Amino acid sequence: MRGIALVSLLFFLLLADGCRRPQPVVVRKPAPRPVAVKPVPPKAPAPKPSPAKPPMITPAPVDTVAYEPEIIDGTPVPPKREFRAVWIATIDNIDWPSRKGLPVADQQREVVTMFDAHQQMGLNAVIVQIRSAADAFYARGSEPWSEWLTGQQGLAPEPFYDPMEFMIDEAHRRGLEFHAWFNLDRVTYSKNSSIAPSNIMYRHPEWLLTYGNRKLFNLGLPAVRSYIAGIVANVVREYDVDGIHFDDYFYPYAEPGQVLRDDSTYLTHYNGMKKDDWRRDNVTRLIRELRDSIRTNKPWIKFGISPFGIWKNKRNDPEGSETNGGQSYYDNYADTRQWIREGLMDYIVPQVYFSTEFGRAPYKTLVNWWTRNLRPTCHLYVGQAIYRVGRGSERDPGWGRLTEFSSQIKHNRLAPGVQGSVLFSAKNIMLNPMAFRDSLQHNYYRYTALPPTMPWLDSIPPLPPRDLRVADTPGGVELQWSQPAAALDGDEANGYLVYRFEGPRPQLRLSDPRCIVGRCNGEQNTQYIDRTADAHKKYVYVVTSLDRLNNESRAVLVKIRH
Numbered sequence: 001m002r003g004i005a006l007v008s009l010l011f012f013l014l015l016a017d018g019c020r021r022p023q024p025v026v027v028r029k030p031a032p033r034p035v036a037v038k039p040v041p042p043k044a045p046a047p048k049p050s051p052a053k054p055p056m057i058t059p060a061p062v063d064t065v066a067y068e069p070e071i072i073d074g075t076p077v078p079p080k081r082e083f084r085a086v087w088i089a090t091i092d093n094i095d096w097p098s099r100k101g102l103p104v105a106d107q108q109r110e111v112v113t114m115f116d117a118h119q120q121m122g123l124n125a126v127i128v129q130i131r132s133a134a135d136a137f138y139a140r141g142s143e144p145w146s147e148w149l150t151g152q153q154g155l156a157p158e159p160f161y162d163p164m165e166f167m168i169d170e171a172h173r174r175g176l177e178f179h180a181w182f183n184l185d186r187v188t189y190s191k192n193s194s195i196a197p198s199n200i201m202y203r204h205p206e207w208l209l210t211y212g213n214r215k216l217f218n219l220g221l222p223a224v225r226s227y228i229a230g231i232v233a234n235v236v237r238e239y240d241v242d243g244i245h246f247d248d249y250f251y252p253y254a255e256p257g258q259v260l261r262d263d264s265t266y267l268t269h270y271n272g273m274k275k276d277d278w279r280r281d282n283v284t285r286l287i288r289e290l291r292d293s294i295r296t297n298k299p300w301i302k303f304g305i306s307p308f309g310i311w312k313n314k315r316n317d318p319e320g321s322e323t324n325g326g327q328s329y330y331d332n333y334a335d336t337r338q339w340i341r342e343g344l345m346d347y348i349v350p351q352v353y354f355s356t357e358f359g360r361a362p363y364k365t366l367v368n369w370w371t372r373n374l375r376p377t378c379h380l381y382v383g384q385a386i387y388r389v390g391r392g393s394e395r396d397p398g399w400g401r402l403t404e405f406s407s408q409i410k411h412n413r414l415a416p417g418v419q420g421s422v423l424f425s426a427k428n429i430m431l432n433p434m435a436f437r438d439s440l441q442h443n444y445y446r447y448t449a450l451p452p453t454m455p456w457l458d459s460i461p462p463l464p465p466r467d468l469r470v471a472d473t474p475g476g477v478e479l480q481w482s483q484p485a486a487a488l489d490g491d492e493a494n495g496y497l498v499y500r501f502e503g504p505r506p507q508l509r510l511s512d513p514r515c516i517v518g519r520c521n522g523e524q525n526t527q528y529i530d531r532t533a534d535a536h537k538k539y540v541y542v543v544t545s546l547d548r549l550n551n552e553s554r555a556v557l558v559k560i561r562h
Helices: 008-019 104-120 163-173 224-236 262-270 275-297 336-342 363-371 406-414 426-431 432-443
Strands: 083-088 125-131 177-182 208-211 214-217 243-246 301-303 379-384 418-423 466-473 476-482 494-503 516-521 527-530 541-544 555-560
Touching: 083 379, 083 426, 104 163, 104 426, 125 163, 125 243, 163 426, 177 224, 208 494, 214 243, 224 243, 243 275, 243 476, 262 275, 275 301, 275 541, 363 379, 363 406, 379 406, 379 432, 379 555, 406 418, 406 426, 426 432, 432 541, 466 555, 476 555, 516 527
Parallel strands: 083 125, 083 418, 125 177, 177 243, 243 301, 379 418
Antiparallel strands: 208 214, 466 476, 476 527, 494 516, 494 541, 541 555
């Protein structure tokens, strides 16, 4: 990423305690397993006799679209759908693991600590860099193990485990989406990089360019673009990821005295275009090939890109933003607005790493420009620079203000089209400068939020839970239900939401996340104990199913003490 860079804790502890939790993942040798495919709808099982239970009612569906402008009792309702994610950078051990060659048990402990903190502060996704420089933080691939994992490129973890599989499991059990983040252009990071004999630079030196003491992929070569798309397709096939993600490194940012020597490739493949347009076309072709490879293998996986925040300045193009800074169109040869217009990705995360007071590119000005350039099939999440919180300067004084980050979050929620944000990066969440994490955890992210739906990927909701029943127990109100059959598209339930409403005839406000008392992750996690219920009050409980793309089922409800 460019620029190297948290309801209360008790509420989340209660939620975690209310649902059954699987046993911890242990270090293990990998075993071959079949490639995951989208499930085929099974035949619904024959109903089994069950004991008498309170009546179950199925209300009409409720619209839960993002940022529903709703006021209840004079108070704005928090968003029920909002993408809340963090980047976890592995390059140069920025976020994880904390150092090269860290023992496996410590690597896993750091993941668990990070993900616990992310869950507690209200995040719903992690974006983890699993390919930093033509290397791998996962086992089932062709590129060598990363030096930032084991200390030497090509050296496997000992005792052996698959870091990405471990992280996916840990993320999913906490209700966090896992997006696999790839770097596109780097083959080596520095002249001191550890390079394994199996590295692509030895197998295909003709694919590479030298720039700024690094080896980079020559994106003008069709074979290079196909190779990168193949690396991504392999991860899509082999792992249960929720998304594929790329950062802002396409063609390299300019460095003084350096020339990117791709003239011979241009002369062979330019197809009548000017060189700058040819480079932009190379990147767009790669993005298109990546999108197609993902759709071919698992069409439900989200594809997102995080470019530099400015497309073009208005002084260079009347349709650009009222800014004066670097431009992805010219500096990285990335025509990000065209990608949105062509529907080449499902979400875009422009890196708006500036404060609201930064004169050359004010935060709100730039975010507003992006909202005016959206299309219905691409979500806008804003990349926010939490590594700059508390670091105001004469050039960008806003970051020294206690109110800066909260001002950005408020603007995101008011700006039409912004559906969430991604924070850079995980280390800074743990450091908690100016107590911003506490502000998120106890205020802006206090209540559960689901990632926004993507109906162009999946518009069919799962079936609702079956056989919902309720009972008073010494530990609280216990709810149990049965897993529903697969929906028409073959999707089974991937988790459940539990709502609670007080009184004999309450209004069922399913669009209000303040009414959610529990989330149970996993299709078989079909029990919830409400330990906060008052033993003398009447309640109506509502349970819904969620599928892997967070579509929500019709609701089923049950009453207690009526």
